[in-house]
Amino acid sequence: xxxxxxxxxxxxxxxxxxxxxxxxxxxxxxxxxxxxxxxxxxxxxxxxxxxxxxxxxxxxxxxxxxxxxxxxxxxxxxxxxxxxxxxxxxxxxxxxxxxxxxxxxxxxxxxxxxxxxxxxxxxxxxxxxxxxxxxxxxxxxxxxxxxxxxxxxxxxxxxxxxxxxxxxxxxxxxxxxxxxxxxxxxxxxxxxxxxxxxxxxxxxxxxxxxxxxxxxxxxxxxxxxxxxxxxxxxx
Amino acid sequence: xxxxxxxxxxxxxxxxxxxxxxxxxxxxxxxxxxxxxxxxxxxxxxxxxxxxxxxxxxxxxxxxxxxxxxxxxxxxxxxxxxxxxxxxxxxxxxxxxxxxxxxxxxxxxxxxxxxxxxxxxxxxxxxxxxxxxxxxxxxxxxxxxxxxxxxxxxxxxxxxxxxxxxxxxxxxxxxxxxxxxxxxxxxxxxxxxxxxxxxxxxxxxxxxxxxxxxxxxxxxxxxxxxxxxxxxxxxxx
Numbered sequence: 235x236x237x238x239x240x241x242x243x244x245x246x247x248x249x250x251x252x253x254x255x256x257x258x259x260x261x262x263x264x265x266x267x268x269x270x271x272x273x274x275x276x277x278x279x280x281x282x283x284x285x286x287x288x289x290x291x292x293x294x295x296x297x298x299x300x301x302x303x304x305x306x307x308x309x310x311x312x313x314x315x316x317x318x319x320x321x322x323x324x325x326x327x328x329x330x331x332x333x334x335x336x337x338x339x340x341x342x343x344x345x346x347x348x349x350x351x352x353x354x355x356x357x358x359x360x361x362x363x364x365x366x367x368x369x370x371x372x373x374x375x376x377x378x379x380x381x382x383x384x385x386x387x388x389x390x391x392x393x394x395x396x397x398x399x400x401x402x403x404x405x406x407x408x409x410x411x412x413x414x415x416x417x418x419x420x421x422x423x424x425x426x427x428x429x430x431x432x433x434x435x436x437x438x439x440x441x442x443x444x445x446x447x448x449x450x451x452x453x454x455x456x457x458x459x460x461x462x463x464x465x466x467x468x469x
Numbered sequence: 470x471x472x473x474x475x476x477x478x479x480x481x482x483x484x485x486x487x488x489x490x491x492x493x494x495x496x497x498x499x500x501x502x503x504x505x506x507x508x509x510x511x512x513x514x515x516x517x518x519x520x521x522x523x524x525x526x527x528x529x530x531x532x533x534x535x536x537x538x539x540x541x542x543x544x545x546x547x548x549x550x551x552x553x554x555x556x557x558x559x560x561x562x563x564x565x566x567x568x569x570x571x572x573x574x575x576x577x578x579x580x581x582x583x584x585x586x587x588x589x590x591x592x593x594x595x596x597x598x599x600x601x602x603x604x605x606x607x608x609x610x611x612x613x614x615x616x617x618x619x620x621x622x623x624x625x626x627x628x629x630x631x632x633x634x635x636x637x638x639x640x641x642x643x644x645x646x647x648x649x650x651x652x653x654x655x656x657x658x659x660x661x662x663x664x665x666x667x668x669x670x671x672x673x674x675x676x677x678x679x680x681x682x683x684x685x686x687x688x689x690x691x692x693x694x695x696x697x698x699x700x701x702x703x704x705x706x
Contacts, residue, residue, distance in 0.1 A: 277698070313655075314648040317640035352654030353697040368640050378520045412526070412537055412657045416671055419661020419697075429658055429697065455534075455661075455671060 237383040253387055254285035261361065261380045262287045265373055267345075268363040271295040272384055274391075275310040275357050284357065284388075290339040294362055297335040304332035306358040309346035313355075316346045319368040342366045347381040349388055352415055354430045356388040389430060417451035425461040435461065476618065479503045483625055492688030493649045494656060496629045497528035498679070504603065504622045505530045508615050511583060511606040514540045515626060516549050517591075517599035519650055520643065524549055524599065527653050532675045539577045540602065547574040552588035552600040558620065560587040561610045584608045587616075589623040591630075598627060598646065652690050659693035663701075 241256055251259070258270040269291035274281035280299050286292045298304035305316040308329075318324055321342050325333035336344070341362045349357040359381045361369075369377060414436070422432035439459075440450045453459035470478070483503070486496045501513040514529035514536070526540040543549040548559045548571070563585055567575040578586060585605035591598050601623045611619065631645050656678070664674040678696070682689045695701035 312648070313651050315644050317644060319640060348651075350651055352651060352656075352658045353694070354658075374643055375520050411541070413534075415654050415657030416661035416664070419658040419663075420665040421661075422658075423662055423665035 237379055238386060241383070252285065254384075257380070257384055257387060258285045258287050258291070261359070261377075264380070265361060265369070265376055266363070267361045268341075269294075270362075271306075271360040272388075273298075273306060273358050273360070274388065275306070276355055280307065280310075281357075290336075290341055290364075291360070291362065293339045294336055294341055294344070294360065297332050297339075301329075301331045301335075303329045304336070305329070305344045305346040306360045309348040309358050310350075310355060313348055313350055315348065316344075317368070318344045318346075320366045322366070336362075340364050343368075345369060345377060347377065349381060349385040351385070351389075351433065352429070354389070354428075354433065356385065356391075356430065359384045389434065392431075393434065411448055411451070413451040413455060414447055417454035420454050421461050424463075426463045476507065479507060480621075480625070483629070486629070492652075492690050493630055493645075494528060494652050495682065495689045497626060497649075498530075498689070500622060500626050500629070501528050501530040501601075504601065504619060507622075508603060508611060508619055509605070509609070510587075510603040512536055512581075512604045514602045515591075515599065516540060516543065516553075516602065517630075517646060517649060518553060518597070519646070524553060525650060525653070527599075527649055532672055534671065535577075535581055539574070539581060539604075542574055542577055543602070545573070546571040547602075548586055548588035549600045549602045552590050553597055556590050556592060556597045558587075558589055558616065560589070560616050560619075562586045562588075563608050578604065582606055585610070587611060587619065589616075589619050591623050591627045593627055593631070593642065596642075598630070598642070601626065652693075655697065656689060656693045659696040662696050 237260070241253060241260065254272050258272050261270045269287040269289050271286040271291040271294060272284045273295055274284055283292065283295045283299070286295055298306050305318055309316040321333065321344055322337055325336065341364065343363050343366050345361040347359045348355070349359060361377060417436060418429055418433045421427070421436055422429050425432060425435060427435065436447060436450055436454070440447045443450070450459065483496070483500060486499060497515050501515055504510065504513045512530050515527050516524040517527050518524055524544055526537060529536060529540065540549070548562055552559050564575070567578065567586060583604040583606060585608045587603040589601045591600055601619070603619065630649060631642060659678065660671050660674045663669070663677065664671050667674070669677070678689060678692045682692045692701065
């Protein structure tokens with residue numbers, strides 16, 4: 235994955251910007267947007283603002299936290315991107331409180347991408363700009379690539395892994411293979427884990443035995459490979 | 470029932486699904502089932518292109534692991550991939566044609582007992598968003614009328630996915646397609662969870678989920694969500 239590779243090119247230091255911060259900065263530079271915010275949002279609702287570019291991005295995220303409404307809250311709950319190229323026209327009916335604050339802050343368009351793998355819900359990547367207009371095909375594809383990178387970072391957040399430990403194709407791979415999702419479900423029951431942890435466990439196992447996640451997933455489905463609750467700690 | 474009556478009934482059923490509590494995955498599964506019935510096919514699958522240009526299976530008339538692989542294989546070669554790239558119908562593909570054009574795809578389809586294949590584009594104005602793939606267990610050819618019915622099903626699928634005919638904007642298209650793709654992932658995870666909890670095979674887990682959804686008059690996505698959040702009791706089966 236190119237974006238993660240680019241981020242990995244600069245080692246994260248104690249004093250330097252965090253990995254999520256560098257992701258939003260890079261995203262804001264690469265795309266024709268004014269700012270970018272990355273927030274943690276699970277089934278329980280909004281968690282924390284993980285990173286935001288300077289300016290209105292933080293205002294935008296704080297509004298959604300305070301009011302509990304807005305494009306990113308909706309993107310997470312409805313499990314879908316919420317693309318609002320003309321905020322002034324569409325937002326006031328949909329999110330009255332949020333629209334007033336966002337328009338005041340000079341925001342004219344918002345593109346919110348849920349960071350999810352099926353039932354795994356970790357956050358939202360919000361892009362905004364101070365002019366109206368849609369993202370074209372290439373820009374949307376780029377934004378989705380940033381969303382994939384953000385999803386990978388958020389999935390690994392609890393493990394404290396750096397980019398060098400992240401499976402570079404994790405998101406691309408899991409999104410394309412039904413077997414990996416089925417195996418994730420099976421492992422979550424066997425090992426008594428949440429889906430996100432089960433996915434990471436599958437990935438870690440594949441890494442340790444030096445096989446592809448797809449091969450490991452097939453063994454899980456065939457019940458050739460089984461996990462138990464304590465396997466969570468076997469590394 | 471005459472052929473025309475059956476046809477009319479199917480389209481009314483699909484239209485009904487569109488106005489009821491709408492679940493795009495349920496709708497597309499029903500559509501693949503009905504296209505199998507109406508066109509005398511052995512299996513049907515519906516593939517959508519994601520933003521990365523990969524074809525991903527959204528719904529199929531059967532969910533055996535082998536069949537799913539034949540659909541997934543078409544990210545490398547096959548009629549769905551060609552249909553998606555050219556926007557042209559590829560119908561009445563016989564064994565010789567498949568063998569010559571897509572040897573790996575052909576080998577897999579033969580193993581499943583299929584002898585013919587068809588791919589119909591899902592088109593939204595100038596854009597191809599995916600394709601419907603049909604397989605036959607004999608080399609019986611579709612008539613021109615049947616091809617027209619198949620294409621009408623593909624067109625209805627496109628409308629259903631976009632939920633409204635008036636969707637002209639690119640951003641709404643992206644929202645709808647991403648939702649469908651994520652719902653599909655949710656269902657795969659739930660199949661795994663149910664399979665392990667109830668100690669049943671993956672295929673059986675899917676059949677159970679669909680039967681439950683019908684019995685309760687709810688959607689497949691709702692059942693999948695309940696399975697994942699633990700509110701669905703396996704003992705209720």
